Amino acid sequence: MSEALPTTLDAWLARLEAAHPLGIDLGLERVAEVARRMGLLARPLAGRVITVAGTNGKGSTVAMLEALACAHGLTTATYTSPHLIRYNERLRLDGEEADDATLIAGFAAVERARLDGEPVSLTYFEVGTLGALWAIARRVPDLALLEVGLGGRLDAVNVIDPDVAVITTVAQDHAAFLGTDLEGIGREKAGILRAGRPAVLGSRDLPRSVRRVADELAAEVHALGEAFGRDGDGTGWTFRSLRDQPPAETQDASTCAQATKEPLLGTDPSSITDLPDPGLPLDNAATALQALRCAGVTLRPEACRRAFNEVRLPGRMQWVGQWCLDVGHNPHAAAYLADRLAAHPSAGRTLGLLGMLADKDAEGVIAALAPVVDAWVTATLDGERGRGAEALADCLEGQGAVVLHRADSPAAAAAWLAGRLAPEDRVLVCGSFFTVGEVLGWLAPSTPAGQTDTDTSSREVAP
Known part of the structure; x- marks a missing residue:
């Protein structure tokens, strides 16, 4: 049968x-x-x-x-x-x-x-x-x-x-x-x-x-x-x-x-x-x-x-309140992202929430984003190709970056950051589709991607 x-x-x-x-x-x-x-x-x-x-x-x-x-x-x-x-x-x-x-x-x-x-x-x-x-x-x-x-x-x-x-x-x-x-x-x-x-x-x-x-x-x-x-x-x-x-x-x-x-x-x-x-x-x-x-x-x-x-494209320079989400996960994409953020300076801190797969060039991505990110929170991505938050933090600290926290998941990293943001701060969420998808779901758990009330989608509007 x-x-x-x-x-x-x-x-x-x-x-x-x-x-x-x-x-x-x-x-x-x-x-x-x-x-x-x-x-x-x-x-x-x-x-x-x-x-x-x-x-x-x-x-x-x-x-x-x-x-x-x-x-x-x-x-x-x-x-x-x-x-x-x-x-x-x-x-x-x-x-x-x-x-x-x-x-x-x-x-x-x-x-x-x-x-x-x-x-x-x-x-x-x-x-x-x-x-x-x-x-x-x-x-x-x-x-x-x-x-x-x-x-x-x-x-x-x-x-x-x-x-x-x-x-x-x-x-x-x-x-x-x-x-x-x-x-x-x-x-x-x-x-x-x-x-x-x-x-x-x-x-x-x-x-x-x-x-x-x-x-x-x-x-x-x-x-x-x-x-x-x-x-x-x-x-x-x-x-x-x-x-x-x-x-x-x-x-x-x-x-x-x-x-x-x-x-x-x-x-x-x-x-x-x-x-x-x-x-x-x-x-x-x-x-x-x-x-x-x-x-x-x-x-x-x-x-x-x-x-x-x-036109709207979730996960590409997508703003949800203070949060900017971008799926860039290689140095070429990170350099473009850094240029766009630099064109819209923040009155407060720019904090990075980074989660990347083990087969991606984390060092190259970090180097490209270093000029526009003041401090970082790292997140573990599970699975066959996953990378731990501790290993990612080591990459960051190896380039002289400040790591504020290491989280077990992108959602946990977002929750940790959410209670520590000043009104003028902004958060860049990047490094993987998995990272952006999980944080986007955490920000708007009952809403499909790209349809949050505060979403400006692909529009580059600094908070």
Whole structure:
């Protein structure tokens, strides 16, 4: 008799966490086999698919792509990872989190396909990705936005051929899986590029290997500073196309299952002025605009302005009262965070609440944030990749930082700090999705991520 499948989302997630011996098992063979059994490779997933890879900036780029698409009246499906509080955050349909029933149906579809023939072992992330793709394919939205989880070439998301591929930044992270050589990391990120299709490169400082892969594929390269750019900072900035943008072309049916697509809305003006500050990196905002243009979307200035005014991304420079929460967990992200905090000095102390995984570069993150943080509280992160508060405190003190307290968890660290804050103080919570998610839940335990009463979300408003 076959085993009964779980009936609740929590039960499914517990099952998936225990089902595969490795949390991360890079490779597409197993995922592609199950995807074929599910019919995901035989027909279009959406009117257009945009896949986004990069060390930092993926989440903000995807959030702005989604906001822009919705403002233009397009139907959307967005898959991201990891989540902060609820697993449902990973799949958004027309801007709303997927409900439990949708996720459960996707998991069940994956399980049936996985066992239809020789059983295939899948990780937690792989099952989640295939389940989300199944849910997206049932809707066939105008636009599917897929965020790579790790790397690019061997990530489960890359089982789907994108119509437009975006690479935001390349820096060191996930060294145990991607190594420390930036040229090698760049090649892995560039694994999402496809022959003859638009490749939007959203950083002026990418490794040479990214462009080499694009050239080998004869991809249509749209690089920041070459094909598009921006003028100005903050509110009132301008997006500019630096070369003519041709209409989206019909794909060759012999090379792509998602063939014979017409432009979604046509072509658009080459510049958009007087854009509001979305509270997220403006290079990523310009990259999102260019990616939509490459997907054949007509950009309407008023819709773009509305989208940038309304976009929200929990856990990225998210203010909740005196607390600033940011998931930055590598030196590149920490340097950006330090610059943004320095631009808004605090009248009181800036205290850091830091919790990091053991495989992250804690020394590099601490060095980047040292100029803007006066003192620290460290928090233990449990689990296979966890790091203790004591070990993190040793890293801080080794760089001359002041450590006020060592806590058993991010929530315990937040509770300790909460009773010791002056009205003019602020707290930076950072180092991991786990750290930010737990503290965000502690600050607003009954409210989904990003929806607290005092939340300014991604808006950079100093308390």
